[in-house]
Amino acid sequence: MKKRSFDYKALIGEGNPLLRYPELKEAAIDEFAVKRYDDASLNDILKKAGMSKGSFYHHFGDKFGLYLAMMDIIAQKKLSFFYPLMNENLDTSDFFGTLKAIMKATTEFMLHDERLHHLSNRLMEENDAFRNRMYSFFAFDYYQSFNQWVYHAVQSGQVDSRYPPDFVVKLIEVMFANIHKLVSSGDPEHLLETATQVIDVIQDGISRKH
Amino acid sequence: MKKRSFDYKALIGEGNPLLRYPELKEAAIDEFAVKRYDDASLNDILKKAGMSKGSFYHHFGDKFGLYLAMMDIIAQKKLSFFYPLMNENLDTSDFFGTLKAIMKATTEFMLHDERLHHLSNRLMEENDAFRNRMYSFFAFDYYQSFNQWVYHAVQSGQVDSRYPPDFVVKLIEVMFANIHKLVSSGDPEHLLETATQVIDVIQDGISRKH
DNA sequence: CAAAAACTAGACCAGATGGTCTAAACCACC
DNA sequence: GGTGGTTTAGACCATCTGGTCTAGTTTTTG
CATH class of the missing domain: 1.10.357.10 (Tetracycline Repressor, domain 2)
Incomplete structure (x- = not known):
């Protein structure tokens, strides 16, 4: 009997909710670029982004969800630099x-x-x-x-x-x-x-x- | 008007109190070898070493004092390996x-x-x-x-x-x-x-x- | 216009952190 | 045996963590 589970897969690709919250995205990148996952403060990210806990947990499930959504965007970006090579x-x-x-x-x-x-x-x-x-x-x-x-x-x-x-x-x-x-x-x-x-x-x- | 300050210098060299607490030394090395300074749990170290907070803070001042005392011992050890070379x-x-x-x-x-x-x-x-x-x-x-x-x-x-x-x-x-x-x-x-x-x-x- | 669904705000929670503080225990010296 | 300093035990504290939850607002839909 697991707790109500969050669908992480909804975070990656087209519907990535992080695309709709550019301030959260920037705040997350700023924090995770400087601190490791465990060290990064979710509270600080939310404070900087001006987002409430309620809406955050509604859209991203938990801290890992945010990291995942962020990495999805970054992977796309990185891929665009390597795409010519992959040809x-x-x-x-x-x-x-x-x-x-x-x-x-x-x-x-x-x-x-x-x-x-x-x-x-x-x-x-x-x-x-x-x-x-x-x-x-x-x-x-x-x-x-x-x-x-x-x-x-x-x-x-x-x-x-x-x-x-x-x-x-x-x-x-x-x-x-x-x-x-x-x-x-x-x-x-x-x-x-x-x-x-x-x-x-x-x-x-x-x-x-x- | 600074708070009562602790003399860290008393921790290094001959009178290093960590030498008198081998269990604490081992516990500290175990923890700091696996986690970074901030991530390492002082409470865990003390628990593993079976030392009370009172005596710990009495001898080492704070978390940094323990790290310092530990590094002093390790530096000695490391030096012994490099000493022949330094000749x-x-x-x-x-x-x-x-x-x-x-x-x-x-x-x-x-x-x-x-x-x-x-x-x-x-x-x-x-x-x-x-x-x-x-x-x-x-x-x-x-x-x-x-x-x-x-x-x-x-x-x-x-x-x-x-x-x-x-x-x-x-x-x-x-x-x-x-x-x-x-x-x-x-x-x-x-x-x-x-x-x-x-x-x-x-x-x-x-x-x-x- | 109203009912339903999506979203948001933020008080609150349990658990952890490093650090403080008081009181008791220990121990050397006279 | 008493006195005074050193050492110890551990309850306690403020602060932080990620996460929960309820109540309310906004938006969509019929």
Whole structure:
């Protein structure tokens, strides 16, 4: 006999109620970009957005509902930056070239709204249970498909065979998750330049020696 | 007119009261190794250690006092692993060789007690104000002196000149902070092997091309 | 125009947090 | 044995958390 349950699926896609409450959306992004899920204060978000508890819980069910609705919007945004790349269906023939293109898309996404980049990274830091619960609402896990692409590219022989594919995948994962720590200034030009250098280092570091 | 203030300095060094409460020490390490400062529950720590609030606040002043006393003990422990290395006063003539030695010491420290490694990393994730407050109690900031060593080594010309020293410092910083993400199994042998590979990748990636 | 449904406001709740405070217990010294 | 400082126990406090609930308002529908 479970308590009256809320339909989270109504939150994602077209009817996402967060689209109708732009102030709540901004307040949520501001808060979740700076604090982890548990640390973020729902009360603060509502206060900043000027929304009452009654209407909030009516539309979003609970704190997780808000996070879900917000992530849905962000995923759409992020996808728009990566869509051009996906057309090529992630080319595996030129590993490092494609990697640079992905890095470029990442930095452009980051520059468009830095909060969103922090948000994506913050999700990676949440525990597995939370992440899995999150992913279960979205059709595809871009994160995992990226990892699979790296895995296949590594196996195609463009990388020194002494490095296990899993290792390379994690190495790249760590690098991408931390580019914001590798750039000092907020200068856009410099950001892309540094990001490219990171790929150069990886390439010289792991490509097959001849 | 400040409130009666507590002397935090009495917590570090010889008279560290945490040395007299081993159960509290273990409970604190367990908690702070798993949760960030704000997330950690002082009540839980005291419950696990079987200590009353009265005596706790008498000896440690507040939550920060406990953290400080704990970090003092851990810093000592960590130093004991790096002491042999420091004798050479961080050799700059063989950059990558020394880097490997440091990595070896790091992994050994990690294997000695994984909680302590997590603790060190977790401190890096705290905000600047907190970290600075922390460091202000210790004579030397090993973290910063390591960075300076890297900086000098890079300037000595063993690294490709297209990479700015600051970039290399941060790159190595990120790698060291994330080695635990790069190893999959808990196998000690494998840990050191992977750690060495990380250095190999860095070396091939950034060393001066001939 | 009225009934029904959707929505909103905010008082309230239980549970947790770090921290305070008083009173008792302990212990060394004369 | 008494005295005075140190240490301990734990009830208590203000404040915060996400979440509930009722009563009222607004909007839609017949």
